[in-house]
Amino acid sequence: MSVKKSKSPSRRDFIKTAGLGVGVAAVASGVLSAGDAEATPLLSTDKATDYRETEHIKKYYESAQF
Amino acid sequence: MLTEENKLRIRISQEEEQRAHFYLLLSRLLGAVADEQLFDVIQNLEIDNSEIGKALGQLKSAAKCTSVKTAAEEYDELFIGVTQGELIPFKSYYLTGYLNEKPLAELRDDMEKLGIAKSDLVAEPDDHIAFLLEMMHGLIVGSFGDPLSVVEQNNFFEKHIFCWAPKFFEDLEKADAANFFIPVGRIGKLFMEVEGEAFLIAA
Numbered sequence: 327m328s329v330k331k332s333k334s335p336s337r338r339d340f341i342k343t344a345g346l347g348v349g350v351a352a353v354a355s356g357v358l359s360a361g362d363a364e365a366t367p368l369l370s371t372d373k374a375t376d377y378r379e380t381e382h383i384k385k386y387y388e389s390a391q392f
Numbered sequence: 393m394l395t396e397e398n399k400l401r402i403r404i405s406q407e408e409e410q411r412a413h414f415y416l417l418l419s420r421l422l423g424a425v426a427d428e429q430l431f432d433v434i435q436n437l438e439i440d441n442s443e444i445g446k447a448l449g450q451l452k453s454a455a456k457c458t459s460v461k462t463a464a465e466e467y468d469e470l471f472i473g474v475t476q477g478e479l480i481p482f483k484s485y486y487l488t489g490y491l492n493e494k495p496l497a498e499l500r501d502d503m504e505k506l507g508i509a510k511s512d513l514v515a516e517p518d519d520h521i522a523f524l525l526e527m528m529h530g531l532i533v534g535s536f537g538d539p540l541s542v543v544e545q546n547n548f549f550e551k552h553i554f555c556w557a558p559k560f561f562e563d564l565e566k567a568d569a570a571n572f573f574i575p576v577g578r579i580g581k582l583f584m585e586v587e588g589e590a591f592l593i594a595a
Contacts, residue, residue, distance in 0.1 A: 337542075344442055345444035350416075
């Protein structure tokens with residue numbers, strides 16, 4: 327049995343004409359997960375970004391000390 | 393009692409899915425530097441004559457005449473910097489002038505209620521714009537449980553996003569370091585307006 331959400335034609339029409347249908351599906355793996363499920367990092371695991379990520383963490387902690 | 397077999401499956405319309413994908417696209421643009429793959433995605437976006445469509449057209453052009461490296465440097469200047477970037481894209485900062493204040497605590501409370509967890513691998517607090525946009529995607533499609541009703545989505549949207557993100561996107565569009573990100577700011581601002589209006593129409 328399935329229940330459809332958002333049956334209102336006017337809401338769906340509005341969204342349709344707003345230009346949101348851009349033909350893109352999943353473009354990112356995210357940091358978020360449901361509860362205990364494993365999450366994949368939002369930032370890429372590419373080496374260059376790893377370095378940036380480490381620096382960013384450092385800067386974040388530095389800037390957080392006020 | 394509901395068994396696995398007769399459990400209610402909530403399906404969402406194509407339009408709601410489009411909203412969700414749009415949130416994810418914006419989240420990806422703001423959460424990390426764009427790679428070749430994302431540039432490719434941008435250049436293949438289907439656009440129409442709407443305001444958002446025109447802004448997406450600008451983003452497509454920007455992706456054509458900017459290198460991945462230059463966009464990454466711009467991202468760094470805008471959001472990372474030496475101690476901080478030109479912009480500080482956190483809900484708490486925009487609402488109070490400080491990081492890690494009450495607006496973040498309120499978000500964390502709601503995240504717990506909604507069953508949303510953030511990866512420990514990322515140090516940024518939960519109220520980063522990219523995370524919030526990603527949360528909206530998940531709440532629409534049902535990543536953390538059943539998809540939220542439109543009314544519930546609106547509650548979350550108003551409480552954690554609509555109250556500050558439009559201003560952030562405005563700031564992004566006008567930021568000194570912004571070039572590739574000018575249309576990103578414009579798209580974000582327009583999208584927030586569309587979302588706000590769409591929520592006013594009963595589902």
